[in-house]
């Protein structure tokens with residue numbers, strides 16, 4: 193196999209930079225189960241402030257952050273509404289059902305084209321047979337919809353719907369930083385729209401570990417207990433928080449570069465008919481190989497021979513993700529070689 197020249201499988205593959213590692217080495221720490229880690233407090237206060245909420249809580253993964261937020265919003269046996277391709281129902285090993293006892297109902301996957309009235313029509317009150325709807329979750333950006341950015345007016349309409357119905361609105365904001373950079377919507381504007389958010393430090397921002405749950409002081413106090421119950425109580429986690437603070441302070445504006453590289457790749461591949469560059473807004477480039485001469489596994493194997501790693505998400509679906517550990521040379525190599533592998 194050729195040496196790896198560029199790895200597009202995921203933006204979780206990034207390794208902490210020397211400067212990030214230096215910040216980790218210098219971190220002041222304490223025992224976070226005692227709520228005594230100063231660096232963790234700094235991170236949690238910083239993130240709560242970014243989103244204009246009262247409090248935030250560090251969690252070891254985005255899955256745990258989402259599932260804690262959902263367990264707090266939805267009593268066992270009651271209902272969550274979300275997109276059919278939402279991470280919370282398709283990529284969290286069934287945690288909503290297996291751990292939270294959450295009943296889920298989904299709308300046909302729409303990503304950024306979500307019609308808020310479809311969601312409004314799905315909300316059900318308590319009844320003799322119906323499970324009452326307690327929460328709605330949206331994903332910003334939408335991972336399985338090619339990093340799509342849901343427009344602000346759509347989210348504002350959903351907020352109004354949720355408020356009218358007395359239903360909780362959660363945002364799986366693993367890549368909300370990318371939406372903020374792509375659309376220029378302030379993080380605090382996003383924050384105001386949601387009762388809870390989960391945000392991820394270890395995707396495009398380049399930290400090694402960690403997500404946060406954001407919400408009211410009361411909600412976050414309850415989240416702290418649930419996190420401990422789920423085995424997520426950590427001790428000197430300030431080492432990780434220092435990486436997160438470094439990531440938030442240094443790596444948000446540079447996401448624009450990842451977005452530009454994703455668009456460049458999409459433009460190189462567009463003549464092969466596998467992607468519409470107009471739809472590429474952030475750092476994810478899905479390739480639909482339905483009309484191509486090769487299927488996903490064959491394309492990925494051929495790319496690997498050229499030192500390019502991609503994810504196969506389905507027989508005819510491949511995904512490229514751009515991130516901060518890639519080089520101009522790697523991107524140029526991929527833009528030149530990948531189109532030649534499709535016919």
Ligand SMILES: *Cc1c(COP(=O)(O)O)cnc(C)c1O
Pocket residue numbers: 252253254255256258279280331333334335364366367392395403
């Ligand atoms: C990655 C991701 C998560 C969290 O995943 P973990 O691997 O558990 O940290 C949540 N939502 C979305 C949309 C994601 O892409």
